[in-house]
Amino acid sequence: xxxxxxxxxxFPGCTLNTTAKGFDxxxxxxxxxxxxELVELPEWNCCGATFPLLADNIxxxxxxxxxxxxxxxxxxxxxxxxxxxxxxxxxxxxxxxxDEDKRQKLNLFIEAQYEGDLQVLDxxxxxxxxxxxxxxxxxxxxxxxxxxxxxxxGCMVLRPASEVAYDDxxxxxxxxxxxxxxxxEPIEYAxxxxxxxxxxxxxxxxxxxxxxxxxxxxxxKNGAQLIATxxxxxxxxxxxxxxxxxxxxxxxxxxxxxxxxxxLGIALGLDADDFDWEKHSVDxxxxxxxxxxx
Amino acid sequence: MRARMSAETLTSELTRRxxxxxxxxxxxxxxCGMCAAGCPAAFAMDMxxxxxxxxxxxxxxxxxxxxxxxxxxxxxxxxxARCPKGLDLSRIMEAIREIVLQERxxxxxxxxxxxxxxxxxxxxxxxxxxxxxxx
Numbered sequence: 001x002x003x004x005x006x007x008x009x010x011f012p013g014c015t016l017n018t019t020a021k022g023f024d025x026x027x028x029x030x031x032x033x034x035x036x037e038l039v040e041l042p043e044w045n046c047c048g049a050t051f052p053l054l055a056d057n058i059x060x061x062x063x064x065x066x067x068x069x070x071x072x073x074x075x076x077x078x079x080x081x082x083x084x085x086x087x088x089x090x091x092x093x094x095x096x097x098x099d100e101d102k103r104q105k106l107n108l109f110i111e112a113q114y115e116g117d118l119q120v121l122d123x124x125x126x127x128x129x130x131x132x133x134x135x136x137x138x139x140x141x142x143x144x145x146x147x148x149x150x151x152x153x154g155c156m157v158l159r160p161a162s163e164v165a166y167d168d169x170x171x172x173x174x175x176x177x178x179x180x181x182x183x184x185e186p187i188e189y190a191x192x193x194x195x196x197x198x199x200x201x202x203x204x205x206x207x208x209x210x211x212x213x214x215x216x217x218x219x220x221k222n223g224a225q226l227i228a229t230x231x232x233x234x235x236x237x238x239x240x241x242x243x244x245x246x247x248x249x250x251x252x253x254x255x256x257x258x259x260x261x262x263x264l265g266i267a268l269g270l271d272a273d274d275f276d277w278e279k280h281s282v283d284x285x286x287x288x289x290x291x292x293x294x
Numbered sequence: 295m296r297a298r299m300s301a302e303t304l305t306s307e308l309t310r311r312x313x314x315x316x317x318x319x320x321x322x323x324x325x326c327g328m329c330a331a332g333c334p335a336a337f338a339m340d341m342x343x344x345x346x347x348x349x350x351x352x353x354x355x356x357x358x359x360x361x362x363x364x365x366x367x368x369x370x371x372x373x374x375a376r377c378p379k380g381l382d383l384s385r386i387m388e389a390i391r392e393i394v395l396q397e398r399x400x401x402x403x404x405x406x407x408x409x410x411x412x413x414x415x416x417x418x419x420x421x422x423x424x425x426x427x428x429x
Contacts, residue, residue: 019416049421053369053388055317060425084418159371160382169375195334195370199422201415203402207338207366214334236416 006130008121009074010038011067011089013082013232014046020082020232020259022276027081027123027261033268034131034139038079041070047088050199058105064092068120069112077119079126083156083231090120091163122157124230124260125166128174133181141269143183144291147226149263150187150219151175152238154231158193169193175260179228182267189222191215196237209248212241220255226287227257235259240281256284266291300353308355308393316389322379323347329373329383339363343373343383350386364390365401365427391426401427 016024031038044067052060067089071078080086096103097116107113121129127136153172161169172193176186194215197208216238219227229235239257246252262275266288277285313320323344330342341349341361349357358364367387374382395401402423412420 013418014421015416015418019414046421048425049418050369050425052425053382053385054315054392055385056315082418084422155370155372159375161375193372195368195372197335198368198370199419199426200335200366200368202407202411202419202423203427204338204366207335210337211334233416233418236414236419240414 005035006126007037007039008077008079008126008130009071010040011044011047011071011078011080011085012040013080013085015082015084015232019236019279022279023081023232023235023259023261026259026265026270026272026275029270030261030264030268031123033265033270034127034136036126036131039074041067041074041078044070047085049084049088051088051091058102059109061092061095061102061106062110064088065096065106065112065114066110068093068096068116068118069110069114072114072118076117077121079121079123081123083122083154084233086120086122087156087164091160093118093120094163122166122230124157124174124178127178129166133177136178136264137181137183140182140267142267142291142293144179144263144267145183147184147287147291148187148223149179149184150189150222150224150227151179151192151260152215152219152227152229152231152234152257153193154229154234155193155195155198156231175228175230178260179263182263184263184267187219187222187224189218189224191218196234198233198237201237201241205244208237209241209244212238213245213249213252216242216245216255217249217252220253224255225290226284227255228260228263229257230260232259242282254282256280256282256287258284302353304351304353306353306355309350309353311393312350312355312386312389315392316382316385318382318385318389320347320350320386322381323351324379326378328376328378329381332372332376334370334372335366335368339366343367343387346390347381347383347386358390359394359397363387364394369426388426395427395429399429
């Protein structure tokens with residue numbers, strides 16, 4: 001364990017406190033092992049979970065704007081774990097930067113003087129650009145050698161590209177490169193950024209099952225033993241829909257879906273007992289046993 | 295279906311309202327179909343995204359208001375990323391949902407959700423649904 005070199009304000013978001021606790025615990029432990037001190041905002045609220053798309057919907061920006069104001073008080077950057085929160089916070093920040101009318105109305109409403117002078121970063125982006133995957137590779141104690149992993153990015157860090165992407169939106173690499181740094185073998189497949197159905201799981205379970213099936217089966221056909229993702233809603237959809245997929249598609253074989261931070265923690269040689277494996281519908285532990293012990 | 299076109303429908307109040315609240319110009323679309331080809335939810339829709347835009351261009355708004363297409367759009371913005379004319383269909387779908395919600399009320403009923411779904415589905419999905427599917 002090395003001494004802390006990078007201190008950065010951190011926004012976990014709601015889901016990492018409930019259904020995605022394993023994302024949060026593994027991410028915090030891995031960050032610490034890599035010398036990154038994540039300082040959680042002392043007070044924060046829900047980001048709103050979707051970026052409002054109507055031109056005059058300013059009210060729905062008040063929640064994320066309050067988060068940005070709290071983060072700005074802590075420094076000039078904010079690391080975000082949940083990719084939905086990243087998407088909403090980043091786009092809200094950009095709207096405040098570039099749209100004077102929205103900036104004025106929001107500041108009046110939330111009683112702030114915020115100009116949008118904050119860098120909103122996805123945690124994977126912090127790993128790539130601030131820590132560096134080379135350093136990650138050097139810190140690995142238990143390489144994931146032989147593990148064939150499909151990197152799955154979902155929508156939120158890719159689209160709209162002009163506002164949120166820190167990677168090639170049609171051919172993203174960040175997660176693939178991280179997996180490679182961990183010693184795993186990232187597989188190529190066509191569905192890395194295909195939508196998993198997002199919140200359609202609530203209103204249209206059948207559509208959501210088919211959308212996740214096309215992603216899962218594409219990864220499997222290309223040899224993946226597991227899927228690694230950076231989005232808590234995608235993880236839930238891809239993981240939990242597999243029971244329904246099994247009922248709809250005879251002969252379907254399940255595949256575990258992990259947070260990239262769980263793999264990172266394991267590769268860094270951390271104790272993975274509190275990575276919340278019980279929450280997974282498809283237990284990833286049998287596949288992980290293929291990795292050589294510490 | 296048989297469509298009747300007239301000067302009134304082509305410039306209807308409702309079409310203009312959709313353009314105004316979405317901030318998108320419907321006439322940009324030249325029907326290449328790229329949005330429909332890339333949409334991961336198109337298989338479940340009763341009207342392809344490109345067809346929805348065509349109906350709106352022709353002023354046939356009611357057909358789109360009664361379609362399930364806007365409700366199956368998860369705003370993943372793949373269509374927007376690939377549209378050669380830069381049309382953001384997810385904003386148009388949001389505008390249509392907004393009009394329907396204001397006219398007809400909530401699209402989902404919380405009481406219909408099973409206790410199992412309420413316990414297991416991440417709350418961010420519920421919050422998103424309340425934003426997209428309730429008036």
